[in-house]
Amino acid sequence: MTALAGGLPRMxxxxxxxxxxxxxxxxxxxxxxxxxxxxxxGGVFINGRPLPNHIRHKIVEMAHxxxxxxxxxxxxxxxxxxxxKILCRYxxxxxxxxxxxxxxxxxxxAAPEVxxxxxxxxxxxxxxxxxxxxxxxxxxxxxxxxxxxxxxxISRIMRSKFGGVAEDEDDEEVVxxxxxxxxPRTKHSIDGILGDRCSCGFLGAF
DNA sequence: CACGTGACGGTTGAG
DNA sequence: GACTCAACCGTCACG
Numbered sequence: 001m002t003a004l005a006g007g008l009p010r011m012x013x014x015x016x017x018x019x020x021x022x023x024x025x026x027x028x029x030x031x032x033x034x035x036x037x038x039x040x041x042g043g044v045f046i047n048g049r050p051l052p053n054h055i056r057h058k059i060v061e062m063a064h065x066x067x068x069x070x071x072x073x074x075x076x077x078x079x080x081x082x083x084x085k086i087l088c089r090y091x092x093x094x095x096x097x098x099x100x101x102x103x104x105x106x107x108x109x110a111a112p113e114v115x116x117x118x119x120x121x122x123x124x125x126x127x128x129x130x131x132x133x134x135x136x137x138x139x140x141x142x143x144x145x146x147x148x149x150x151x152x153x154i155s156r157i158m159r160s161k162f163g164g165v166a167e168d169e170d171d172e173e174v175v176x177x178x179x180x181x182x183x184p185r186t187k188h189s190i191d192g193i194l195g196d197r198c199s200c201g202f203l204g205a206f
Numbered sequence: 207c208a209c210g211t212g213a214c215g216g217t218t219g220a221g
Numbered sequence: 222g223a224c225t226c227a228a229c230c231g232t233c234a235c236g
Contacts, residue, residue, distance in 0.1 A: 039232060048217035048230055070208055079232050084210060101229045102218030 043077025050098035059086050060096050117142050130154040
């Protein structure tokens with residue numbers, strides 16, 4: 001939904017300089033990456049991109065030590081809304097990692113029971129071809145001619161279930177590993193921008 | 207003052 | 222290969 005703004009006039013009224021690009025402080029940090037912006041707390045962030053893992057980790061760690069969210073927010077120069085979100089998410093999921101950004105939801109090509117059946121067939125007989133599965137769905141009366149998924153749909157389902165699905169291990173282990181690796185695959189990571197500010201002791205700067 | 211929350215502008219990536 | 226679109230992001234401001 002596109003947030004019926006007219007219907008709910010109580011929340012945010014667009015103020016003169018509501019967001020960063022407009023108004024007085026369109027503070028941009030010139031970096032080799034050219035992506036950095038500065039928030040009201042003086043912290044650097046990349047609009048639309050998650051905070052680097054070490055910051056997220058720091059937020060959780062500080063909260064764990066009983067540091068209040070507002071203090072964390074000021075120390076790390078991250079908006080309190082963000083601190084709140086990250087902490088909330090951490091409590092709910094146990095993970096500090098951001099969600100998967102972008103992409104489309106896999107198309108719901110088959111009814112859940114059909115989906116399950118395909119999975120069943122495949123695990124019983126891993127060598128089974130898509131068209132064989134399709135055939136079997138018809139034969140077993142799971143589907144009829146009208147609603148049986150196409151061969152390509154079946155193979156897509158199989159691919160998503162059996163092919164190269166790495167177990168999602170959102171562990172601190174993974175986070176630590178990523179931190180050590182310094183996220184080498186990120187095209188433009190904020191790490192590079194505020195890396196030294198953070199790693200050489202934001203506490204000291206305070 | 208501290209905090210929760212919704213709108214916003216932005217980025218990303220599967221389809 | 223360009224495009225679409227729904228997911229997520231962090232910030233900001235309101236309450």
